Amino acid sequence: MREPKIMNVGIDFGSSISVIAADNGVRACVPSYVGFPKDMIARRLLGKEYLLGDDAIKNRLSCNVFRPLERGVLKYSDHIEENLSDYQHITWVAQILFKHLINLATQGKPQDFVIRAVIGAPALANEQNKQALLDLTESMLESAHVISEPFSVAYGLGLLNNCLIIDIGGGTVDLCRMQGVYPTKEDQLTTYKAGDYIDNIFFDLLDAKYPDANYTINMLRTFKEEHGIIGNTDEKLILTLPVCGKPTDLDLTDELRQACSSIVPEIADAIKYLVSTYDPEFQEEIKGNIVLAGGGSQIIGLGEELEKHMTESLGYGSVRKVPDPLYAGANGALMYCKDLPEEFWAEQKQAKMKK
Ligand SMILES: Nc1ncnc2c1ncn2[C@@H]1O[C@H](COP(=O)(O)OP(=O)(O)OP(=O)(O)O)[C@@H](O)[C@H]1O
Ligand SMILES: [Mg+2]
Structure with a gap:
């Protein structure tokens, strides 16, 4: 054998x-x-x-x-x-x-x-x-x-020192600070406002604006994955949904933007905490090394929005995305x-x- x-x-x-x-x-x-x-x-x-x-x-x-x-x-x-x-x-x-x-x-x-x-x-x-x-x-x-x-x-990307990884998934956003050794509890934070949270907020906002439209959370998730954006866009985001059975074009631009933005404050607070409690000699370096991963990292404008928050609260921040989030x-x-x-x-x- x-x-x-x-x-x-x-x-x-x-x-x-x-x-x-x-x-x-x-x-x-x-x-x-x-x-x-x-x-x-x-x-x-x-x-x-x-x-x-x-x-x-x-x-x-x-x-x-x-x-x-x-x-x-x-x-x-x-x-x-x-x-x-x-x-x-x-x-x-x-x-x-x-x-x-x-x-x-x-x-x-x-x-x-x-x-x-x-x-x-x-x-x-x-x-x-x-x-x-x-x-x-x-x-x-x-x-x-x-x-x-x-x-x-x-570990996979060799980002082992002075770096902060933020993995934005469906159920959790996980942050981990790398300082050249195996990370401890103190280097990590989890928040629960992630992809599923965005979907629920999007659902509720639509319900308030178009109470007669029919849709499921799966339909909204797919739309979010195709068009998810934070910040300004000239493009109108239109989804065709049945209203009393009749397909109708509905403008969801503001609702989608608002839903996607809903996860930002907690992530920004977590970044601030992990940077401000880092060794002061290396804080500038880590601020320039914020890396987004996970499906949620693909929301257009998320990196720029986090940079804005970091500039306000920490003086500087540079955020980039991993090449292959999946x-x-x-x-x-x-x-x-x-x-x-x-x-x-x-x-x-x-x-x-x-x-
Ligand atoms: N292009 C996209 N734009 C916005 N969100 C997206 C995009 N692609 C995927 N997502 C969202 O990313 C989330 C899934 O990400 P990921 O696959 O990293 O999660 P997961 O690892 O299954 O979840 P967790 O880590 O919480 O267990 C879902 O909420 C999904 O809708
Ligand atoms: Mg995950």
Whole structure:
């Protein structure tokens, strides 16, 4: 029998999108949704036990759709005892999603590999949140290690000193200050006004302006991803939505801008805190090294808006974006996974065997 080969993977198990990068060169992602047919008719129509990602969203009328991660962590993992059956169910849903990622990386042959994974979690995920991730992935991996998401971005891009990474995801915005060593709790902050928050604000603003229009949060999210902007634009942002069943052009320029801007004050405050509590000799350098990652980094004008806030509160600020926001976290986690010494993995394996 052939010996299974070691495969290193980096995983960004996100509230919105789950991403895997493997050392065989596979890069893959899937929106973090799993749908189960609601009844016999739906099962007949869909012909599957469950649907993943965009398929689940497209068929949401005939499926019960779950997003296993909320605010960047496995749902209910903060209060497991009080929600035991919900927690067990969502763990099972998350395992389906995770197994799919592993299948993509191994091209359908997980049995041919011994898999070591580094998985990203929000900067301030607690021990229980991290353990929940390790528990749900245990049966599919030889060993796993959880690191903070913005740290994995920093590691992958070699941004290891005098730099502040801001990962703007669906459930959380994670900030991590790099000062040439492994970041501690004091170097990291998490805020919960991220992509999902923008979508909810956008929904409420539209509801107030066009109470007769019909739309879902998914439709608004797609529109945001195509046109999300902060600051002035001459372009009118028009979305055609049914009003009492009739397609009608609605001007959403101000509402989208306002919704996208709603996450800025908390991010600006977090930057101010992490810069002003940094070693004063290096504060000027870090101010020039603010790096945005995650899907939300693609909002047009966000960097400029944060620079304005920094200029006002800190005298100066220069903000740039990572080139590949979707894969930056998983790529960094993969690089970290490959760099971890053999002894580390041997210890992990031993600890697992003792359990
Ligand atoms: N072009 C875009 N403009 C604005 N927002 C975008 C764009 N593309 C994606 N987003 C938003 O980015 C968010 C998803 O980002 P990302 O994939 O980094 O999140 P995640 O890693 O799944 O979430 P988390 O890190 O919170 O667990 C969603 O809210 C999505 O709507
Ligand atoms: Mg993320």
